[in-house]
Amino acid sequence: MAELEIPRLYYGEIFSRLLVILIFLTLFGCSSAQPQEAPAYIRFTANATEFPVEDYYDYIIVGGGTAGCPLAATLSQNYKVLLLERGGVPYGIPNLMTQEGFLATILEIDTFDSPAQAFTSEEGVPNTRGRVLGGSSVVNAGFYSRADQEFYAKSGLSWDLRMVNQSYEWVENAIVFRPDLRSWQSSVRDGLLEAGVSPYNDFSLEHVLGTKIGGSTFDSSGRRHSAADLLNYGTASNIKVAVHANVERIILATSSPADSSKLSAIGVVYRDTRGHYHHAMVRGQGEVILSAGAIGSPQLLLLSGIGSRPYLSSWGIPVSHHSPYVGQFLYDNPRNGISIVPPTPLEHSLIQVVGITESGAYLEAASNVIPFAALTHPAFARSPSSPLYLTVATIMEKISGPVSSGSLRLASTDVRLNPSIRFNYFSDPKDLDLCIVGMRKIGDILRTRSMEDFKFTWAGGRDFRFLGPALPTDQSDDTLMGEFCRRTVSTIWHYHGGCVVGKVVDTDLRVIGVNALRIIDGSILTVSPGTNPQATLLMLGRYMGLKLLQERTR
Ligand SMILES: Cc1cc2nc3c(=O)[nH]c(=O)nc-3n(C[C@H](O)[C@H](O)[C@H](O)COP(=O)(O)OP(=O)(O)OC[C@H]3O[C@@H](n4cnc5c(N)ncnc54)[C@H](O)[C@@H]3O)c2cc1C
Ligand SMILES: *[C@@H]1O[C@H](CO)[C@@H](O)[C@H](O)[C@H]1NC(C)=O
């Protein structure tokens, strides 16, 4: 979370603190999770290598992520389901199971097998996508909050709000917890209130104005829960999960000899780690459902010949269906903020407290224990046992509903490689104005009494030790503040869109112009759910599963 272009500054200071940090670490550091029992889903999960060359299912779901897992579990109640995930199982990987492992996971050197696949957008902002069963919900910061009320009207879908609530509750009963605040999160809460971000809503899963403690997918012992846990609710006799299964394309065929105008999805081709191909085919009234995320779903459509005709032709990909907006309307919520090194070490915390203002600021905080080696050695993730650590405390703001949009283009026909991605941060001045509002609020928070304890005192005075850029001194200057926003922009990993409702999919999330093919994940979002998206996408998976079951029994 901290700007990891870590400093050239303050080495003297840092060294003088190392002793304290070492003591802190011996006392509290490197907490490791208790040994875990194998999750129930292991019984119906296997490597793709062990799957038949060809098999038939009612529903084939591509992508065992945040939306894909609850969807698969729900559909398996009545139907034979295959869930295909390119990554492995998260169970047994310590970094994935603890908050402390968060940074190490997303900074880990990307191999075809690591659970976070790094990508850098054309703006030069480092970003990442989950590549593991449970998807990005296994590598994320765990903050959980339901969509804002406007989302349902603005999303382009017609929701059954009772079923929406039931779906949230189903998820929440299984994997959502009330977090315990420690010093940094408590101080930020107090600072938000002092800075006028009111009322105080205490603990709430709703998106409400003011300051609140949100839900978390980390439980009270610090262990992560994720979409993968929801697979435990699958009907074991009906569901199969294949991991290390890279889906390369959707198989399309004409619907009937009489109607050659409309194609149907009849299956998918996937490849296992030995390089062998498998065909999973749809039977009866079944469907192929893409849940490969905002990067993966548009990429797979393009590789399957569903996209803009001239664009696909330029790649030599045979055009199955001309769909001009595949990969367009791709959004990322810009994040900006400040990081400080506190005078005494802090505990580790990911996002727990948020502040939401009427003027549109959305504020969050984190504190990270960073291996000291990270300061000089970019590959520190390779030696996580390094004994020297530094704590960094961050306050950040994000644009909760960016209007600037970008797009995605293929960089290769190899599905394992990232497409080229452009988000066009702040290309719409409305987004920049909101960043200025948010950064000013951070300035207000830094001036509160609650933040005093985090300053250093030295002969000349008392102030924060910033890691990376400090806010401009004159925070009333729009030009300076805007320049700061542009210069320090990074991501909060809430990218969405790419197959948006009304352009690529219809209001039932069917791919427009193709039968038996739907998309159910963050790529369909025309607008951000206001808050951090995982709650909405977990709900969407469950909700669409229930909808499809209803549709079939009608
Ligand atoms: C580092 C990070 C921190 C975040 N923090 C938070 C947070 O604190 N709170 C919050 O609400 N949100 C957070 N988010 C955002 C949130 O986690 C995502 O928006 C959400 O998980 C996306 O869900 P999805 O179902 O659209 O995609 P994903 O969960 O990413 O699922 C897509 C799945 O498809 C698989 N896949 C892709 N292509 C293929 C293929 N060709 N074949 C087979 N499988 C494929 C992927 O491996 C992946 O498992 C964070 C995200 C990240 C990356
Ligand atoms: C599955 O394949 C992966 C990658 O090749 C391998 O690391 C893992 O041990 C395999 N798991 C099983 C259960 O065979």
Ligand SMILES: *[C@@H]1O[C@H](CO)[C@@H](O)[C@H](O)[C@H]1NC(C)=O
């Ligand atoms: C859904 O839950 C929200 C929040 O608890 C509540 O305000 C709303 O009335 C509920 N809607 C329905 C239709 O039950």
